[in-house]
Amino acid sequence: MTSTIPKAELHLHLEGAMTPALVRRFAKRNGLTLPDDIYDDQDRYLWDDFPEFLNSFDKASAAIRTKQDYADLTSSYLIEQAKVGTLYAEIFCSPTHAANCGLSFDDHLEAVVEGIDRAEKESGIIGRIIMTCVRHVGPDIAIKVARETVACGHPYIVGFGMGGNESMFTQEDFYPAFKIARDAGLGCTTHAGEVEGPQSVWDAIEKLPVTRIGHGVRSIEDPKLVETLAKREIVLEVCPGSNIALSVFPDYASHPLRKFYEAGVKVTLGSDDPPFFFTSLADEYQRAEELFGFSPAELTGITRTAIEAAFVDEDTKARLIAKL
Template sequence: MSWKTFPKVELHLHHEGAAPPAFIRGLAKEKSVNISGVFAEDGSYVFTDFVHFLSVYEAATQVLKTPEDYHRLTLAVLEQSAANGVVYSETFLSPDFCGNRDLSAWREFLHAIREAADQAERDMGITLRGIVTCVRHFGPDKAKQTARCAAETAGDWITGFGMGGDEGQGRQGDFAYAFDMAREAGLRLTTHAGEWGGPQSVHDALDDLRVERIGHGVRAIEDPALIERLVAENIVLEVCPGSNVALGLYPDVASHPIARLRDAGVKVTVSTDDPPFFHSTMTQEYEQLEQAFGWDEEDFAALNRSAIDAAFCTEDTRARIIKRLESQ
């Protein structure tokens, strides 16, 4: 079957990382910003490895300067998601890029993003919620400022807090203060771990940050005791197979551990991470998983139910999205 119209839930999406290359190029031209080195000859983003990817990502964000830029970005991102059947999405938003962690500026950016999200829900039928995300390689002090922005805007739209960035910088526990601030504000928690940091980084995230979801987490497959812990503690993994393959963590989707993790009883979900960087869409993720593991509609329906059950949204929103998933 064609997976394009199959209703999907996506939990792991970086807002700037989902920017279509044509959108960033157009904005750079409008603003006369030189972003040479960001694109390949065919117009796609270009990078050599994970650390280089992070630097290209941050170079591309140079053109996103104003709330209006983020309003336009949000519409462009949600148009792509909705075109691939996504009915509910959570996006990682960084006050680091939206106002340099200044609370009043962050509120202006957030207002513009929410306005665009509301418009997309009316026009495209896709629901968006925000997870404020600190950037690991910017350090713990800036993470505290980011957490303050999150805590001050927590509610029914900013519903979570997390951490992305270079897993090679510092330890999960270095950021415990920021996560405690977010928790006290009622935000639900996730963090990137078990991608480049190995299984111990997942243990550290659970012990030191007390998160309920893990971004990626796929290296858990290397530690049987960790797999047992994930199952026992009902921890959900935000798995991004196409991203892991594109960055060289696994040679192909058939070698990816998502099916083994699922068979072991771990709750896994499927997302794109930074889709244009990794030449992926949610439709392509489904197609590749079907090809690699023979998954069918029942399998993907179960994955989406795990995802909406783990979503950082209100119960009213969850019930509404479940109805949409069940009406497929």
């Protein structure tokens, strides 16, 4: 039973964790009228393809307006994860999205920290932050985000990453931002090999100081790349439910999670934007068992990989590993 297996998550976008119920709650609290076409009467977000998903994500995110909203979103997500045995979660936080909601870098950070503390106090789960830049917004804003991230020096910020539209700019365009973060001791990860093919992963691992890749699943199309990922011990943050929802692969039978594992590539399981992709971290672990044939021992090993690859400090890491 996967419900008893300890879990850890390295790939979760904070705004993407917002359920339709929270969208309604925040909209009501903030006196907003929601568009009719965000979700259906079964609370399933409405979208058909990647651009429509991004549009749906933005419409839902627009309900967030205050520090309280961000704090409540963070704590509610983490507390729910603790109920299914999650020990640790790294959350992608986007100061760019927060700015669109009218919040400063500091207000956004304080709110997420408050949510992390509330969840740990209530459930024992440990949450940490990966500050992210948005690729399609461009390299200049990425440098600004990196500088603010490093300047604030908050101990809960353990990493720097990049999401957004993979077809815009190159990974190398963002090297200056990643260098600022890496030089300050932050771990680095970037999205690649999801919408774009293996070359996007090569670009990331050759041009940026990353030890992890968000998704990276299309690396499977290049055997040399798979070999390189295994040799360099670069960790893939794999989100099968998201990949299927976005038609990166037509079905679970063609998803390469098991192939990566058997090729010696370090993999972890993440839920990405769970309510948008009709999934959850618990679902990802369950599918890994039922559809990909992972044993409970192997799944616990995947959790161990996630904790070892986490950007959190060594003391916390040791405490978490002891719980396995």
